[in-house]
Amino acid sequence: MSNSQGSHRAARGGHRAATVTAPPPYGTVYADHETQIAPVAPVPEPRGPEPSGAAPGPDADTGGRAGARRAARRRKSAAGPDRLRRLIPQALVVAFLAGGTSAFLVSDKAVKLTVDGVPRTMHTFADSVEELLADEHVPVGAHDIVAPGPDAALAGGDEVVVRYGRPVQLTLDGQRRQVWTTAGTVEGALRQLGVRAEGAYLSASRSSEIGRAGLALDVRTERSVTFLADGRERTLRTNAATVAEALQEAGISLQGQDTTSAPGGSFPRDGQTVTVMRISGTKEVREEPIPFRVEKAKDANLFAGTQVVVRQGEKGARKVTYALRTVNGVKQKPKKIAEEIVRAPVTQQVRIGTKALPSSVGGADHLNWSGLAHCESGGRPGALDPSGTYGGLYQFDPGTWHALGGSGRAEQAPAAEQTFRAKKLFVSRGSSPWPHCGRRLYR
Structure with missing residues (x-):
């Protein structure tokens, strides 16, 4: 519309050109859609001269205003289709903006978000609690609390609370x-x-x-603990960390070897009873023997059943210190608290024969060897005379026994070996080695 037309409309009726503007947007993205639509003002038709002889009409003083209006209406009717074509696109734009604004207003919602006790109110397009937390960069973990839950739908006026674990x-x-x-x-x-x-x-x-x-x-927490001490019972409520602390709170002291039935550093339990033990006592040192070990080895030079002690074992000795205690007036079993080796034991060594014994000795098997043995030793293979020189069934001295091939002492050998060697002695010397009992061989 030209400036002259606008001035003319202002002069005719004082009308102002109407401006249609979209509702204020929430973001600058909608600023380019604002549209102004102004109706086209009619152009007044120039007045012609009045017919001759005609009486002046009511509009004569205005210079033919009625005629001008009639001319404007005729032009308006003629320009109707073109004007309609211009107004349709503008109306469509206005309708589009109005619809979009309505959808915008419906999706936008005001909610309250409180994170760890700090609240804030905001506008959001999120449809669920989970979307809202994602948009606001609020992470949540397995130990965190979200109310309502992340899957809950979100509406205007809702409040979402997040508490971190x-x-x-x-x-x-x-x-x-x-x-x-x-x-x-x-x-x-x-x-x-x-x-x-x-x-x-x-x-x-x-x-x-x-x-x-x-x-x-x-x-x-506060617990009830009972102490039994010096014939008295004391119960107290305590939150002590150890039995020793609770004992001190109860006003009970330990002296010397005194102790408690529960370790002093242990945690006192509710309802626990602890006994205080008054201990007195002394120490005693005793000497005790240490037994020797016996080592045995096989020897093919000895007849089977023969055992010869190569080295005699000796017991050792040690000093043992015992604590002799009296607990609350009652004597206790001695308790070993230390020991010291005074003399180490000597291991005994023994040889065991594996050689097979001969069955007989020619020229001596027919004699009465059991009679001789009964006379010499009472028939005891381990017999030893009072002097300690002669031993065995036939009372061999060590020199004779060794000369006959025996090992160790005769009384240590089995009875069969002693008889075998006695027969060998008889073959070489007769019955002379047994001057008193030798005659028994012939009965």
């Missing part, structure tokens, strides 16, 4: 474990974990804050 290294009455809490303070965590804190010892104050990194918390 915090690790707590909790030592409760001596038992250590890791727990998780969404509470922001020690008091809230104890309440959330169900820990009875009345009268308890806490390593951190109840008002202490728990950061995202967590904290270590030692809790000792």
Whole structure:
């Protein structure tokens, strides 16, 4: 529309050109869609001269205004189709903007998001809690709490609360474990974990804050402990960390060798009874023998059944220190507390014969050897005379025994070997080696 037409419309009726503008957008992305549409003002037709002789009409003083209006209406009717074609696209633009704005307003919603107790209100297009947290870069883990849940739909006016989990290294009455809490303070965590804190010892104050990194918390609840000491029973309520601390709270002292039935460094349990033991005593040193070992070795030069002691064993000795204690007036069994070797034992060495014995000795098998043995030793293979010189069934001296091929001493050899060697002696010397009992060989 030209400036002259606008001035003309202002002069005719004071009308202003109408401007249609889209609702204020939420972002600058909609700024380019603003559109202004102004109707086309009619152009007044020039007035012609009045017919001659005609009376002046009511509009004569205005210079033929009625005629001008009639001419404008005729031009308007003639220009109707063209104008309609110009207005349709503009109307479509207005309708599009109006519809888009309505959809924009429906999708946009105001919600409240509170993260670890810090609230903020915002506008969002998210359709669910999960989308909102993703848009706001709020990560959540397995120990975190989200209310309502991540899958919940989101509507205008909703409130979403996120509480982060915090690790707590909790030592409760001596038992250590890791727990998780969404509470922001020690008091809230104890309440959330169900820990009875009345009268308890806490390593951190109840008002202490728990950061995202967590904290270590030692809790000792109040317990009832009974002590039996000096014939009396004392019960107290305590949150002591050790039996020794509780004993001190009870006003009981230990002296000398005194001790308690529960270790002093152990944790006192609720309802536990601890006995105080008054100990007195002395030490005693005793000398005790150490037995010797026996080593045996096979010897093919000895007849089977023969055992010869090559080295005689000797017992050792040691000093043993014992504690003699009296506990609450009752004597206890001596307790070995130390020992010292005074003399080491000597191992005894023995040879065992494996050689087969001969069946007989020619010229001597027919004699009465059992009669001779009964006369010399009473028939005892291990017999030894009072002087310690002669031994065995036939009372061999060591020199004669060794000359006949025997090992060790005769009384250590089996009876069959002693008889065999006695026969060999008879073949070489007759019955003279047995001057008193030799005659028994012939009966």
